[in-house]
Amino acid sequence: MIQIVLIDDHELVRTGFRMILQQQPDMAVCGEAASAEEGMRLIRCLKPEIALVDVHMPGMSGIELTERVNRAELATRIVVVTVVDDGRFPKRLLDAGAFGYLTKGCNAEELVTAVRQVATGRRYLAPAVAQQLALATLDGSSSPFDALSSRELEVAMMLVRGKPLTMIGEQLNLSPKTVSTYKQRLMEKLHVEHVLGLAHLMTAHGLIDAPNHQVGS
Structure with a gap:
């Protein structure tokens, strides 16, 4: 069973994710947090395999959370779900240690696919994000x-x-x-x-x- 924590300051977003994920026989949402600070506490306490994390939240950002999880060498793998798909931004998060990157425009099937793939230790990038990342690399643009x-x-x-x-x-x-x-x-x-x-x-x-x-x- 893949244990998942949801970290997003919008309750409606968390509810939507929970409804999708709990329909899967191999997934369980074990905790939710409306801030990255609370999310970090849940990750340390519950030790989930996956954390779905928003980038822009009041207080600590999703980037900072990803950095801290990576620095603390925690086993939880971060999947970022955000509205930002600029190629330079996913690169920063992947460099910070994120295992997956989805936009909030993704459908339920892609969300489930990403969680399963990351749970096996493989990275997942939404196709549109992967394309933007490739283009940003090719044209030499950087942040x-x-x-x-x-x-x-x-x-x-x-x-x-x-x-x-x-x-x-x-x-x-x-x-x-x-x-x-x-x-x-x-x-x-x-x-x-x-x-x-x-x-x-x-x-x-x-x-x-x-x-x-x-x-x-």
Whole structure:
């Protein structure tokens, strides 16, 4: 039986996924979370084989969750389900450790196929996403965020949500001085001078939703 956790801040989306998956004789939804923070707790507690994760959620993002699961070497495999299909974005998530990438326009059959394939240890990319990823590779287009380390990206995501350096340090178990160093380094790599510029850049590349973040100084 494939044990699955659903992590999405929209209850309607979780309900739809649960209804589809629980019709399958080899699948069971063992937990649901409306935030990545709660999702991380469920993953550690329930140890599901698969986690279906949205990218844009209040608080910690799906990217950060994927990074943390990968860094902690947890056995749960992440399948991202999002509206973003730009080729550069799936690449960032695959680099972060995601095993699958689906768009929310996929049908029930594709969702089930993706879960089964990832459960066997194979990656799954929605056909449209695979095409976009291939095209992005062929034409040499890339995201400036590809230059960031996993930790730098994590700090960047927290900065644009308005979190002070002390709070970022507490959540990442780093000193404020170390967080400040990460901030300076990522700003230099991205050629931005302030967090507002960072937020604009992240919005342009689909890493955050414009209406949902709170920009700090």
